[in-house]
Each structure stands twice: as C-alpha cells, then as structure tokens.
Amino acid sequence: MSAARKVLHAVTLHSPSHAFGGPVRVALNLAKGLRERGHEARLLALGEGFDPWPDSVEGVPARLFPARRILPLGFSGMTSPALLASAGRLVRAADLVHVHLARDLVTLPVALAALRAGKPLVLQTHGMVDPSDKLLAKVLDAVAVRRLLRGADAVLYLTPHERAGLEAVVGGPSVRTVRLVNGTPAQEERPPLSGPPRVLYSARLQARKRPVDFVDAAPAVLASHPDAHFVVAGPDEGELAAVRARITALGLSDRFTVPGALSGAEVLAELRRAHVYVLPSVDEPFPMSVLEALAVGVPPVVTHSNGLARDIAAAGAGRAVEPGPAGVAGAVLDLLEPAANAAASKAARELAAASFSMDSVLDTLLGIYGGITR
Numbered sequence: 001m002s003a004a005r006k007v008l009h010a011v012t013l014h015s016p017s018h019a020f021g022g023p024v025r026v027a028l029n030l031a032k033g034l035r036e037r038g039h040e041a042r043l044l045a046l047g048e049g050f051d052p053w054p055d056s057v058e059g060v061p062a063r064l065f066p067a068r069r070i071l072p073l074g075f076s077g078m079t080s081p082a083l084l085a086s087a088g089r090l091v092r093a094a095d096l097v098h099v100h101l102a103r104d105l106v107t108l109p110v111a112l113a114a115l116r117a118g119k120p121l122v123l124q125t126h127g128m129v130d131p132s133d134k135l136l137a138k139v140l141d142a143v144a145v146r147r148l149l150r151g152a153d154a155v156l157y158l159t160p161h162e163r164a165g166l167e168a169v170v171g172g173p174s175v176r177t178v179r180l181v182n183g184t185p186a187q188e189e190r191p192p193l194s195g196p197p198r199v200l201y202s203a204r205l206q207a208r209k210r211p212v213d214f215v216d217a218a219p220a221v222l223a224s225h226p227d228a229h230f231v232v233a234g235p236d237e238g239e240l241a242a243v244r245a246r247i248t249a250l251g252l253s254d255r256f257t258v259p260g261a262l263s264g265a266e267v268l269a270e271l272r273r274a275h276v277y278v279l280p281s282v283d284e285p286f287p288m289s290v291l292e293a294l295a296v297g298v299p300p301v302v303t304h305s306n307g308l309a310r311d312i313a314a315a316g317a318g319r320a321v322e323p324g325p326a327g328v329a330g331a332v333l334d335l336l337e338p339a340a341n342a343a344a345s346k347a348a349r350e351l352a353a354a355s356f357s358m359d360s361v362l363d364t365l366l367g368i369y370g371g372i373t374r
Contacts, residue, residue: 012107044090046066076105099121099124103136150175156368180364200277201279203287205234213328229255243258297348
C-alpha cells in the first residue's frame, strides 16, 4: 500500500470517559499512525458526553454522531439514525473500510454498507465476537455477523483463542484471518521512583475486570508497606458501588483514591507515578492499558488468562498470577522490592519496543491493506 489511501476506521463509541475502552484506543493509534505515514485516516463512531462537539480526536478527523440508547443492552443497544443514514455515503468516500467490529447497531451496519458498496473491508474484533448462547448474539450472527466474517477481505485477530472463536462463530475456517497485535506508541520512561509505593488499576469498573480483587489485595500489601497508596481509576460499568463498599468495609478510605474516568493524558500521568500496575481481569484478550504500562516502564500484574501474560512472564516484565486477591497481593509485594521493580521496569520497556511498537504494527497493517484487492 504505497499510494496514499482514504481509510475509514469505524468503532462503536467515543466519549470523554473512554467508556468503550481498548477498541477506541486501538482505532485512534492506528489512524494516527496511518496519517503520519501519509494516508488519510478518519474515525467514524457514536459520540456521547461532549460539549462542545468535536470534529477531530487527538488530531484524527472524526465524524461522531450523537448516541441514542434504543434498547437496554449496554453498548449493543446504542445507535444513531443519522449515522445509519450516512453509512453508505461515508464508506463510498473511502478507499478502504476498517471496522472494529462488535455485535452492535453501529459497526455491523457500517460493515454491511462497505460490503454492499464493494469496498475493501478489514474487520478487527478485539475479542468482542466470540461464540455465545445469548439470544441477541444468535440473531445478529444469523443476520449479519457470519456474512461479514465470510465476506471481509481480512479479519484481524489477537490470539489463537480469538481466531478459534471467530471460526466457531462462522462454523468453520472460512474466514480470511490475519494476526495483528495491538501496538502502543513509544512513551517517555517514568521518572525514578520516589515516595510511598503507589499501585494503580486503570480500566473499566466491570465485573470481568475484577476491580474488587484489586481492593481485596490491599491489606496484604499494606501489612508490609503501610504507607502504600492505591488508585482505582476508570469509568463505572457496574462495579463502582462494590469497589467503594469494599474499601469502606476494610477501613481503607485513606489508602485509596477513586478518581473516575481519566483522559489518555491523565492515564499516562498516573502511570508515571505508579510503582506497579494491576489488571486482575480474567479472559482479557490483549489489553491496551497493560501495553501502555509496559511502554512507560511500569511492571504489570495480570492473570494467566490475559492475552499478554506469556509475553510478560517470559520477558520478566511483570508477573502473571492465578485470579484472586492472594495472587495479586503476592505479585505486587514481589514487584515492590526495589531490585525486582527496576529489573521488571527495564524488561517492560524492552518488551514494548521489541514486540508491540506502533511502527511494527503499522508495517504489518499496511502489508495487509496492500494485499487487499477487489
């Protein structure tokens, strides 16, 4: 793909609180990288919570349509009649359409519009399209998802587990799958550690992310480091009340800060203050927050089912543990030892640069784009 092309990146929702999480971060990183290489990348999404309404996001031209919640199904129940009416025109104006696909009423219609228009179509599912027994998933799979997975020019996956899930949704290997890892821009190394230990969680407050496990790990850490401080940051997706209640029940209100959703710049600022980053979630495909921690040089603690766990453990860049507070606490205590922290921090930055740099990811992506013809 040597000639400059117009690439439309479509994702479900962008908001100041980054409520939709990693897929938006990936879309923006890719779009920014493409623009730096001379391509005309744009973002299409629902928007929510903006005042004033933006026409660009982090320097990427963006067409954001006000979100309407038409069904009580979280992100799957959101759409915009104006976006749906404009989808055909927007995809026809692009040379290639890259959809960050979920089972929702935004990305599915945009991808279908691209198929109808005969545009080269790349789907990237971020682990969001997997076998499901839910009625809505079965209906959407029958109506649209299988057709899209079979018809796309490339379907990007993160892990072998995700690829197997995509093939299971379709009912066989009739999907043009290509592996593309998430990348993270190079970051300035965190400054030398100072002050009391600071342990960070920065992700959506959602049951699968297990933020309460992070809270429950604190007493064991505080037994050895009574001056440690813990930060639970991120938009609420049902677990904020449980997090606050557990902090109160443990009598640790003075040891915790719960700042809510943070901007991208605020997340990086918190990472640069952190001694250890913790994401106790299970079945996490390839979390951008962990990649950002690695890039800054903050050793992460993840569970074994995290898509990055093997890389982190093999590189000595952090710790992979069994789910639950005990495993988290033990790993945090290990990484609060100065020598262990310094070694893991160095390994974390080396891992981010060697395996997850944006340059490497963009090289792969542009090769995929270049191989797509109609």
